[in-house]
Amino acid sequence: MAAALTGSAKSTWASFLKSIASFNGDLASMTAPPFILSKTSLVEYSAYWTEHPKLFVAPAKEADPEKRALLVLKWFLSTLKQQYSSRSEKLGSEKKPLNPFLGELFLGHWDDEEAGRTELISEQVSHHPPVTAYSIFNEKHGVKLQGYNGQKAGFASMTINVKQVGVARLRLEKWDEEYLITLPALHIEGLVYGSPFVELEKSTIIQSSTGFFAKIEYAGKGWVGGKSNSVTAELYDNKNGKLLYTISGQWTKELVVKQGKTEIERFEHGDKNPTTALSIKPIEEQDPLESRRAWAKVGAAIDKGDYEETGIEKSKIENAQRDLRKKEKEEGTTWERRYFSAVDQVEAIDALVDRAGKFMKGVLGLTPLCMDEPAKTNGVWVFDTKKYDDVISGRKAEEVKRAGEIVLEATEHATGTAEAQPLVDRE
């Protein structure tokens, strides 16, 4: 048990496992050992979509819609390793990310000689339930990705099961083409050994507006003869149900593309295809709502291994946010999201969900796709270009400055306590 841990960490982990085993259904009743806390906020995770900017823009250059759909599928598969296993690889195990506060931002860009500049805007648009929205765009190639996601967690047989709610949408301006991407379910394995890691499960789809559908199925080691991080993706033509390509292998390692029985390519996203580093402003130049600045003291305490200070600094931010919400309630106001707006539905999404649903039911004989209820994410979140233009033109300079001051003031006045950390944040 907890082979990777020693001393007091080992016994803390053992009591944590015991609490999982006797889990009574209330996630808030479970607390995570402090050493499993990461100093990275979940709002940063949106960056995992584009750590290979060249692959992100590659579909924009392809004139053949079928090959474009294949390039989109390849790019999507390349994001899985970053999203779901990069932290375990880097830190030795999965960690519990910081729970972003409402309005928290993560802003940056990737510069790549070939792809040009790709911008990232990630904002925590809801705290209860927690939802992150993002917009990632490359103007040079007219490639735009926007999406939003939240998580629903549960526990069974020593495993944390996570269902993702929300979707991602990729737009290729030049071809007036949209892709709807659904998000995989996952579970956390390795808890018994004190080294948690993510395994993906079930399936996701990518439906294009030009009539291509991809079904991506995930499996892990437990499956008969299965290897960890296994994936099989099939790309179909919506018109005639013809299977065009399959891609299979391990999403952490090598993937093989086949047309019929003929292998046409092998690719991987490890050392042979390194990621591009994201550039973000130095902390001193960041807005007070920017994640690394806002959580700097918590991050420093985690680095020092000072769990009491971690708890105090973390709860200061959380208490400040509680105070702000209380004040807003009293005043009948709401926190103004800087870059995103919630709507009830988006026609483009509905059309793609409908198309994918019909194809899944009619041709593949699967349960048709349907969207999660917007209530689960406090609405369908869209990138608000008017808000963005107002911010970058400076028209909203006063409001932006004031929002930062409000958060800073509230945090300065808040008191912190070295309380236990809930496993999955909920209040």
Ligand SMILES: CC(C)CCC[C@@H](C)[C@H]1CC[C@H]2[C@@H]3[C@@H](O)C=C4C[C@@H](O)CC[C@]4(C)[C@H]3CC[C@]12C
């Ligand atoms: C380690 C354990 C004891 C605590 C549980 C932490 C749990 C809340 C974390 C662990 C893995 C996290 C996933 C992560 O793998 C990747 C993504 C993709 C990203 O686009 C959106 C967030 C999401 C789903 C993370 C959510 C928080 C998870 C489940």
